[in-house]
Structures are given as C-alpha cells and as structure tokens.
Amino acid sequence: MSSFNVKAYGAASKEAELVEMQIDRREVKPFDIEIDILYCGVCHSDLHTARNDWGGTRYPSVPGHEIVGRITKVGEDVTKFKVGDLAGVGCLVDSCQECASCKQDLEQYCLNGFTGTYNGEDKYLNQQTFGGYSEKVVVDEKFVLSIPENLDLKAVAPLLCAGITTWSPLKHWNVKEGSKVAVVGLGGLGHMAIKLAKGLGAEVTLFSRSPDKIQDALDLGAHKVVISTYDNEMEAVQGTFDLIIDTVPYDHDINPYVSTLNINGTLVLVGYIGKMEDGLATPTMILGRRTVAGSVIGGIKETQEMLDFCGEHNILPEIEMIKMQDINTAYERMLKSDVRYRFVIDMQSLKD
Incomplete structure (x- = not known):
C-alpha cells in the first residue's frame, strides 16, 4: 500500500x-x-x-x-x-x-x-x-x-468528542423540553452537557463541590447549582432528576447523586473508566427503580445529528x-x- x-x-x-x-x-x-x-x-x-x-x-x-x-x-x-x-x-x-x-x-x-x-x-x-x-x-x-x-x-x-459524549446520553434517555437534567462536574464534558441539555429545552442543574463554579455554570446556561458537599442543598433535591450526567474523570462516590434521581431516573457515567472503590448502595435504586448506566461517544449518524443541532442553535464549546x-x-x-x-x-x- x-x-x-x-x-x-x-x-x-x-x-x-x-x-x-x-x-x-x-x-x-x-x-x-x-x-x-x-x-x-x-x-x-x-x-x-x-x-x-x-x-x-x-x-x-x-x-x-x-x-x-x-x-x-x-x-x-x-x-x-x-x-x-x-x-x-x-x-x-x-x-x-x-x-x-x-x-x-x-x-x-x-x-x-x-x-x-x-x-x-x-x-x-x-x-x-x-x-x-x-x-x-x-x-x-x-x-x-x-x-x-x-x-x-x-x-x-x-x-x-466532548460534544458527542454528552449528546448521546441526552438523546438515548430522551431529554426534551421540561426534562430535569443534572450534570456532575464542570470541565470539558460538563460544560458541553449544560449547553446541549439547555439547547434541548431541559431544566439544568450543576452539581459541584466548589462554590466558585456557580457563576460559570449560570453563565453557561445552568438554571441552578447545587454544592454537593452541603447536606442541606443535597437534601433539597432528593428525588428530582430524570437524568444525571456524571462527567467526573476519577473514582468518586456516586451514591449521594443516585438518591437525587426521581422514580425511573438514570445516572449515566461518561467521565470515569475504572473500578469504583465505593460500593453501589442498592436500596435507593431498588426502592425507586433508579438506574446507574454508562455511555461512550456516539456513532457517526448520531454525531452528525449533534453537529447539525449545534449548527441550528449555534452551540459551541x-x-x-x-x-x-x-x-x-x-x-x-x-x-x-x-x-x-x-x-x-x-x-x-x-x-x-
């Protein structure tokens, strides 16, 4: 050749x-x-x-x-x-x-x-x-x-990469006008998840450990920020979200986030590849028919749909x-x- x-x-x-x-x-x-x-x-x-x-x-x-x-x-x-x-x-x-x-x-x-x-x-x-x-x-x-x-x-x-990695779960879990979506972590993936979810008409919340991310998240289009280390703020959003996109790229405890899903809600991991050291607590899942899932990038057809959507709505990182x-x-x-x-x-x- x-x-x-x-x-x-x-x-x-x-x-x-x-x-x-x-x-x-x-x-x-x-x-x-x-x-x-x-x-x-x-x-x-x-x-x-x-x-x-x-x-x-x-x-x-x-x-x-x-x-x-x-x-x-x-x-x-x-x-x-x-x-x-x-x-x-x-x-x-x-x-x-x-x-x-x-x-x-x-x-x-x-x-x-x-x-x-x-x-x-x-x-x-x-x-x-x-x-x-x-x-x-x-x-x-x-x-x-x-x-x-x-x-x-x-x-x-x-x-x-960052765009399609977050778009694919938003589409697979049927996010639309009025859906309640949360994003864990505000980096390359997280900021795209906020922009795309908002573009689809969702009500978007950022989970962050850092209060200094609040203004950034709001500027990017999030409607609300929950500081995940504040118990009162986490308590206030129990049973709320249809979909949580977890973009954190290292091992972390996801159990506190699972309990903020509503009935039939899903937390989808897109950021971390590896073994989770903290065990998954099943009562919250079983008693609320909640799901923990994973997702990676998207196929060519779906990636083209995402690009066309970004073109129509002028969404860019x-x-x-x-x-x-x-x-x-x-x-x-x-x-x-x-x-x-x-x-x-x-x-x-x-x-x-």
Whole structure:
C-alpha cells in the first residue's frame, strides 16, 4: 500500500514529551477522503494515551481525535463529499460494519472492536493509527462528518468528542423540553452537557463541590447549582432528576447523586473508566427503580445529528487556542484543571 509522509507531534515513550516527528498516511483509496487539518481539540484521552495511563499504548503515539479541516482530495468512489468541503473526524475511523451494533449505527459499540482514530489498528499500513496532531489525515468517507458552515470553525473540534459524549446520553434517555437534567462536574464534558441539555429545552442543574463554579455554570446556561458537599442543598433535591450526567474523570462516590434521581431516573457515567472503590448502595435504586448506566461517544449518524443541532442553535464549546509546540504545557495544565474548558490546537503552527 503506497503512503506519504506528513509532519506530526507525538510521544516516543510514556516518559517522553511530545515532539515533532514524521508519520505515514496512506494514499487515497476509492472511498477515502484526505483532510488538511486546521484545528485539533485536546482531550484527556490524548494525555492518558500518550502517557500509557490505561496500558496498551503503541509508540510512537500521535494523539488527537477532535479533528476539523478542509478536504484536499477524494477517492473516485466518494459520493458524500467534494474537495474544498469542511470536514470533521472524531474518535472513530473504522468498524466492522457488519455486527448488530454497526447495523444500528452504533459503531462506538462495534462487537468486533472499532478502530480508534489513534492507537487503533491501521489495517492498510500495518501500524497503529495516528491522530490529529498532524498536518493531514486520510479516512474512509463513512467516518467523515460534515461541519455546518455557520459555526466558528476553531471551536467546532471539541464537539467531536466532548460534544458527542454528552449528546448521546441526552438523546438515548430522551431529554426534551421540561426534562430535569443534572450534570456532575464542570470541565470539558460538563460544560458541553449544560449547553446541549439547555439547547434541548431541559431544566439544568450543576452539581459541584466548589462554590466558585456557580457563576460559570449560570453563565453557561445552568438554571441552578447545587454544592454537593452541603447536606442541606443535597437534601433539597432528593428525588428530582430524570437524568444525571456524571462527567467526573476519577473514582468518586456516586451514591449521594443516585438518591437525587426521581422514580425511573438514570445516572449515566461518561467521565470515569475504572473500578469504583465505593460500593453501589442498592436500596435507593431498588426502592425507586433508579438506574446507574454508562455511555461512550456516539456513532457517526448520531454525531452528525449533534453537529447539525449545534449548527441550528449555534452551540459551541468554550475554548483556549494553543500552538502545537505548547502541547506539553497544555497537558500539565489539564492535569491541574487549568483550562476553560477545552484546548484547541491551531494546526497552522505545526505547518509553519
């Protein structure tokens, strides 16, 4: 399979800082699209993968799965896109297309394992997949997304991970006008959950441990903030919420939140992958037919619906632009939660 070289930023080992390097991209095949990357969002998953926090990282590792750019080449059998179109690539670049999940447009739950935009198995070049911290990417058109022209392009990138991660549960649990939704944690995911839930017409509450987040949450569109360390405030919202989206990225006790669900309510975990040390107290669940669930990103169809919704309602994340050369500093700041609320890399800095 023929390939070409592009500039990228990646890590050579889990201890190494990200540096400039050369990687291979496949030449465009009949159903492929080549995208000149203009902006790439920075996700916590990027940092975890680069540092092998979850195990299984293949090096060199080039992260980035919130990719926005312009199409520079299309394969001869491509029908959905043309050269010059704006395009996006999220967390997925392939799946089996044949299993029960894929046939329901749920490629993120592919029973044979989806191919991640980075650290997946590149079946064409016999190497790991490389992400969006690079000049260009080549992707099958089935996994390419159309970007609404009216949106501010530099802020679109985080919708492709933080946006869809929170949109998917909102849609699956049928949030609509008048639904009562709570969000746990105000970071990259949490701030998108607030904006999208409000856009769907829900009454939105933020749970936070920190009173200094109150004004931010209200500015983002939350109707109310409950400080979860204040017993009186937690008591006041017992049995209230249809859906709680828990975006906290580390182990924490979810039992206090479960009791704030109404009958048939669901708490969905989207932020933490790992073992919970605090046991789940079942009486609250059993006596209220309450559910604790999990959710990850969304399929391509659902991601396109989310982008179109954001285009119609002009919903975008709050971002801070950085140069590619500043990614290591950005990672350190992310570990301290020192970003409001998502870093986006201006990829022109890599090309320069």
